[in-house]
Amino acid sequence: MDFNLNDEQRQIYEYGAQLAQRFDNAYWLDHARRHAFPQEMFSKIADDGFLGLMVPQEYGGAGLGMTEMALFMEGTANHGIPLLMMVVGPTMSLAHIANHGSEFQKKELLPRACRGEIQFCFAITEPGAGSNTIKARTLARQRGNRFSLSGEKTFITGADIADYCLVVARTKPHEEVKRKTDGFTLFAVDLKKNGVNKQRVKVSIPLPEEQWTLFFDEVDLGPEDVVGQVDEGFSILFDSLNPERIILAALCCGIGRFALNKGVAYASERIVFGQPIGAHQGVQHPMAKAYTAVEMASLMTRRAAWEFDSHLPAGASSNMAKYAAAEAGIEAVDAALQAHGGSGFTEDTGIYELYPLVRLLRTAPVNRELCLSFIGEKVMGLPRSY
Missing domain, CATH: 1.10.540.10 (Acyl-CoA dehydrogenase/oxidase, N-terminal domain)
Incomplete structure (x- = not known):
């Protein structure tokens, strides 16, 4: 390859x-x-x-x-x-x-x-379901060839600046389907429609984009709003979720490099005890280790993207890339922060404020434990853990 x-x-x-x-x-x-x-x-x-x-x-x-x-x-x-x-x-x-x-x-x-x-945003997470999308309760009841959407989605990035939202909803309640993956449909919802309301989720991370909870109260939707086939949305859902893992892995790798470049520049110029602090292995080795982790995660990210573009199963590589890149990003920002000493916590440096972002991506949009469970079961053949 x-x-x-x-x-x-x-x-x-x-x-x-x-x-x-x-x-x-x-x-x-x-x-x-x-x-x-x-x-x-x-x-x-x-x-x-x-x-x-x-x-x-x-x-x-x-x-x-x-x-x-x-x-x-x-x-x-x-x-x-x-x-x-x-x-x-x-x-x-x-x-x-x-x-x-x-x-x-x-x-x-x-x-x-x-x-x-x-602009578009994407809505899948619900307060009562979290990562267990199968238990989603947002329901679009079919009435003739139209639908009435009601429910709640949370942690929706950029819902305040988006015009449309790609919403993952049930068109059949969980209790009425034979297979747990049946009855899902995706809709492109105009957020200006009657019955759509939103409330800000106050997340204590410095980010340009805010998080929102969306409320749908009998929102009228037509066949032109359906993305894909009615009741068969789950089969195409991973066309969105694997790319999400891949793109966020790429983000983590980039932020890790950015932080390490700042750490290297500072450690090369900062003189303590007569020499640059970057000459000391206690400063040098953590950044070298983090750099290695970032570059390895970047390669796995490119492999996952290549598999997706080649219409090959990309779930294993996507989960490994997301896991590896989030961990590498955290390690990189932490090593750069430590190299800066006290100045790393000042607003002028801007290093510390990168940490909440990469730390968030260890948990969201899919946490590292679910990534590891996927790898353990689907890749390595271990017994299902959940």
């Missing part, structure tokens, strides 16, 4: 350096501290054609794949400008609609979303 990048892929990977000339980490950090979405930077990304990386050209996109989207995310995160809206919108929602959406969604919504005129 060749992980060498072609010219187009390398340009995508290096786009982060170009973007950072105008919208650097200081810009991102300012917005993160204020929980203010960086619309100007997002508009620039749209103008440069990156929102539609995974959308076919006939619908306004670039016609590329998961590999290129992961390279984009890793490349921007390398420069300290990660965007979670690129995860829930272009990666999870737009690509999914491109593969399974209705003609209305493909011809009307996708071109506008690729241009940045509208």
Whole structure:
């Protein structure tokens, strides 16, 4: 398997350096501290054609794949400008609609979303179900050829700035299906519809994107809002969930590199006891170890993306990439923070504020324990643990 990048892929990977000339980490950090979405930077990304990386050209996109989207995310995160809206919108929602959406969604919504005129978020998590999606209770009751959506979704990234939400709902209650995976349907829901309300979830992490709970109260939906086939949504759901793991693994790798680059620069200049602190193995080795972990996680992330693009089973690699990258990102930020000493905790440095983000990604959107359980059972053949 060749992980060498072609010219187009390398340009995508290096786009982060170009973007950072105008919208650097200081810009991102300012917005993160204020929980203010960086619309100007997002508009620039749209103008440069990156929102539609995974959308076919006939619908306004670039016609590329998961590999290129992961390279984009890793490349921007390398420069300290990660965007979670690129995860829930272009990666999870737009690509999914491109593969399974209705003609209305493909011809009307996708071109506008690729241009940045509208945004998408993604809703699967529920307060009572958490990671156990099978127990989801948000229900779209069918009435003729229309549906009435009622329920609650939580930890929805960017619901305040999104125009549409890709909602995972049941069209048959859990108690009425023969197989537990039956009765799921995905809908592209216009968040301006009657019956949609939202409430902010106050998360104590400096991020430009906020988290929300969405409430659906008999929201009227039509056949044009269905993504894929009614009652068969679970079979295509992992077309969104594996990319989510891959893209967030790429983000963690990039943030890890960004932190380590800052740590190396500081440790090379900071003189204590007559020599740079980076010459001491107590400072050098933790960063070297973290760097190795980041690079290994990056390779697994590219393997997972390649498998997904090649229509091969990508669950094992996606879970291994997500697990490895989150752990490597935490290790990298921690090593860089330790190398900075007390200055690492100052606002001027901006190192400490990266830690809550990578620590979050050990837990969300799928926690490391579920990743390890998947690897143990599905990859290694151990008995099911849950």
